[in-house]
Amino acid sequence: LLYTIKFEIMECSPSHHGTPDIPWKRLVHLLDPPAVAAPETHAECKELVEILENLNYPVRKCLVSWYRVKFKFYFKASVLPEILTMLDVYTGLEAFEMIVQLLGRSVPQFMYSFLLLEEIDTTFRKQVIFTDINTILLEIEGVRMLFRNSCIEFYKQGFDCFDSIAQQSENRNERLKKFDVINQSLSYLYLFDDLAYDAVLHVLNTRIREFITGNFSGSSLNTSIIGSVIAWLVTSVLPFIQFITQHLQTPPNLDMWKKRLEFFCYKTIATVRINDLFEIMVDYPESQIAVMDIKTCLSEVQCKKYLIKTVQDMFKERLLHPGANTEDIITQYSSAIKVLRFLDPSGTILEKVCSPLRHYLKNRDDTIRCILNSLLSQEDNELTRELTSTSGNLFNSNEDSDLETEGWEEWKPESRDMPSDTKASKSADIITTLCSIYGSADVFVNEYRNLIAEKLLTTSSYDISLEMRSLELLRVGFGEDLCQSRIMLQDIVDSGRNHGNIMTQAQTKLAFDINVIIISQVFWPNLRQEDVTIYKPLQDFLQGEYTKSFSELKRNRTLEWKLNLGFVELDLEFADRTLSFTVSPIQATIISCFEESNKCHADTISTTVGLSLSQTRKKLAFWVTNGLLKETSKDMFELKEDVSATRQVVVEEMDSAMVKIEQVREEELEGFTNFVMGLINQSGQITVERVHKLLSMLLSDSVAGQLTEEEVKTFLDKKVKQKLLVYSGGVYKKCNK
DSSP states (O other): OHHHHHHHHHHHOGGGGTSOOHHHHHHHHHHSTTOOOOHHHHHHHHHHHHHHHHTTOOHHHHHHHHHHHHHHHHIIIIIHHHHHHHHHHOOHHHHHHHHHHHHHHHSGGGHHHHHHHHHHOTTOOTHHHHHHHHHHHHTSHHHHHHHHHHHHHHHHHHHHTTSTTGGGOTTHHHHHHHHHHHHHHHHHTTHIIIIIHHHHHHHHHHHHHHHHHHHHTTOOTTSOSHHHHHHHIIIIIHHHHHHHTTTOSSOOOHHHHHHHHHHHHHHHHHHHHHHTHHHHHHHTTTTHHHHHHHHHHHHHSOOHHHHHHHHHHHHHHHTSSTTSOHHHHHHHHHHHHHHHHHHOTTSHHHHHHHHHHHHHHHTOTTHHHHHHHHHHOSSOOHHHHHHHHOOSOTTTTTSOOTTOOTTGGGOOOOOTTSOTTOOOOTTOOHHHHHHTTTSOSHHHHHHHHHHHHHHHHTOSOSOOHHHHHHHHHHHHHHGGGGHHHHHHHHHHHHHHHHHHHHHHHOSSOOSSOOOOOOOOGGGSOOBOOOOOOOOHHHHHHIIIIIHHHHHHHSTTOOOOOOTTSSOEEEEEEOSSOEEEEEEOHHHHHHHHTTSSOSEEEHHHHHHHHTOOHHHHHHHHHHHHHTTSEEEEETTEEEEOSOOOTTSOOOOOOOOOSBOOHHHHHHHHHHTTHHHHHHHHHHHSEEOHHHHHHHHHHHTTTOTTOSOOHHHHHHHHHHHHHTTSEEEETTEEEEOOO
16 A cells, blocks of 8 residues: 555656656645645645646646545554454444444544645545545445444434334433434435435335334225325324435435335335235225225336235135135135226236136036026125126127227227236126136026026925026026026926816825926926836826826826926824924835834835835935834834934935936937947047047037037047947057957
8 A cells, every 4th residue: 555655646746857846745745644734724735736737747637546545545544443443342333333423533624625625626526535435444344244234223213213102202302312413424424325325215114114014914994094104104204304314415305205205105005905905805895995005006006916926825725725615716706806807997907816716616516506596596695786787698798899989088908918818808797707707608507407497396386486587687697598497487387377277176185285397398407217116196196197187288298207306295293293304205105114014124115116225225224314213133124103302303315306417428428429430430540639529519509518528538438448449549449359
């Protein structure tokens, strides 16, 4: 360092011009630290500069460089050792304050020299000296780490004087005065911009986050938090900023500070509200104010990606697993549609957030049934209200009309972020969005037919006014696709009228009341058919006199009885009590076998009802479970007379009246066995994709819904097991036996 200084002095010295260097030496003597160019010596210094310039010496050019080198040497030799000593003696915030106070005493005395240099060289600014000091200090790791950590702690304590509680404390003024001394030194030494600015931002961002999360995380969803946060910002944060920046050479731009802090407030509020968005959706519309907070924040900060990712994770954790009830998933999805459409009318957020939810619902077996159950429910719910207000076909509402001109001034192109596979329109209602999961009305119509069929076949009344009302509402949304369902309901009305006429004219008088439903087989779903025998007096009456009376009433028509369907409201009378059950006709027939005798063999019961022995034993297990029968020996069952009247009755789980979809599909594909074998004979081999494409066209109107490649592959693999086909190299060929 000494060598460098000597070299620069010699290079700038006038001695090499062959002229006495007395003016230069005198100038160096007046300025060389720790010498200070006091105001009374300024005139002499300027005069010396003019003398040197008249001698053609480049004094203005080299004086500032020389002084910066000399000042750094002085600082390292005189001030820095004291600072290092303080680091050994003091730690933390105390060391930081001691060092700043030392700098505040050591540097300002040279301010007159700095001002003189600015007058001599107009390009010089005293800030470069302080920059040199900061560079020297921050090159020392211990000082750098101390300043970085302690400066944050220093401004934390300073900010504590400005919160609402601290403003009322007794020692606030003393603490504030002590804080201001250090803060003023930082400003005076130009350390605020280089050191304190980032620390202040860190402290303010941390306190804003703590204030919002500590006071409003999980708070009431019907109270806005934006107003409270902005009010706290104005009363506590901005006064703190004004106080710490009052000593800066350049007045601070408070509007810039306010905008930056408001940005961070909105970002933090958005984070807090988005983290509660699942609960907000559950409580919507009561949580409308919380949704408004999120919408306001979305307009101020870019947090859509965070919203999408957070809600997707919430749905995955709380909904997209087998333990979640399908009805709960649909309810939450309905709420999400309303909330996310309000937040983003373009529908981009809705589609990105709910895309995994839609795929999950589509793969659940009971999704359609749950949607229809909600639509047909007599209780007030979101879907029934939506259905009542629907004014167009649910599956055509997404088609944009070329003639639509209403609101064209506010039209905007779809976002580039919109998923390419979505077809939901911006104005589509909740039911439309739910139905669009499947893309076609066929699956809903078929499921509705099955649902309404089961409901109608288990009713004991011919009054279907509620079902008629629901159907009319559904027809608004599904159009004429439900015409078959209307015929099903009309069958119930006609059954009531025809049954009344037949029973009025009947010669045989039964000991109990019956209701008969006569359906038009073509328009109803496939119903289960089992060859069983029920209670003999009833079966003889139905297949005999009842069928004959119907044929007379409806010319050229007859009845094909499905005796396994329906239910029986049964009263079993014992000596001192009566037990009531609602069971299938087969179960009623089984218990009637004990009407004349308390004991009966399983083989006898099996013959009576027309079931195999194993099936009969499964049916008998129901009465054994209810305590009415007991097996005294192998296949010998006895009626128990001492059944407790308080015994809990086990309700029979009756089988569905409809043929299972899997069974329907299997029967359909079996019907095309010869067709597939013919294709293979012609081409020699065939792929799953080829068979799927052909059969999909032939089964486009199937009640089992759209044919999948997996179903076709299962069908072809079955033929491989039957040794009709062989599978090799990804193709199926005829098996040469």
